Amino acid sequence: MKKIILLAAILISLNTSSKAQDIFSAARNNDFQEVQNQLTKGVSIDTVNARGFTPLTLTVYNGHEDMATYLLKNGANIDKQDMNGNTALMGAVFKGNLPLVQLLISNKANINIKNYNGATALIFAATFGKKEMISLLLKFGADKTIQDHTGKTALDHAMFQNNEEHIPLLK
The missing domain is CATH 1.25.40.20 (Ankyrin repeat-containing domain)
Known part of the structure; x- marks a missing residue:
């Protein structure tokens, strides 16, 4: 019985991890359909990967202004910090993406x-x-x-x- 419970827990954690990874790839690749699918499945818009990156952080880092706008309109935490404390705004500045910096500031980034x-x-x-x-x-x-x-x-x-x-x- 213990083995069955352990196996079920492992399968559930793998399924959750796989769902979360899909939203990160979708955000990175500007894939609106997949981001919407993941959100519909219950994946949090502010879920984080192993490095603490949210879909918004990855979207900004990859220069997708339209996806960043979509995520912000759907409640993404604009000031969520990664494992190093960096935010989407810091990522946009680092990448030199002025339109994204302007977008984040206009959406009240700290x-x-x-x-x-x-x-x-x-x-x-x-x-x-x-x-x-x-x-x-x-x-x-x-x-x-x-x-x-x-x-x-x-x-x-x-x-x-x-x-x-x-x-x-x-x-």
Whole structure:
């Protein structure tokens, strides 16, 4: 009897895992039909994979503005953090996708949320030399005084990376 119960538990967990994986692939591949199917089957719009990524995070990272809009309209948690504390907004900044950054900001993403290293979207923009992102984030209230876990601000990161043209924006 114990073996049957154990086997049933394993099968249920495999089935749940497989359903969740399908929504991640669908989000990554901009497959609206499969995302809708998974949501209809009861998969949470904010389910996470092994790295803590949600369908929204994967959609943003893969540059699918239309899928991101769909997920947000259907209740995706815009500020859900992955295992490192990164958000969809941080992913869009890292990838340099200005339209997605604008979409996330217009849907009230928390611009000043910190990841588990204390970095914000503005620190990402300063570190990776994204001038348009820096301007946009500042326009919508990014706090340039926030320090990461090493005590560095976005300005410090821009200076460290020799992103000279960004320094005046961050002073």
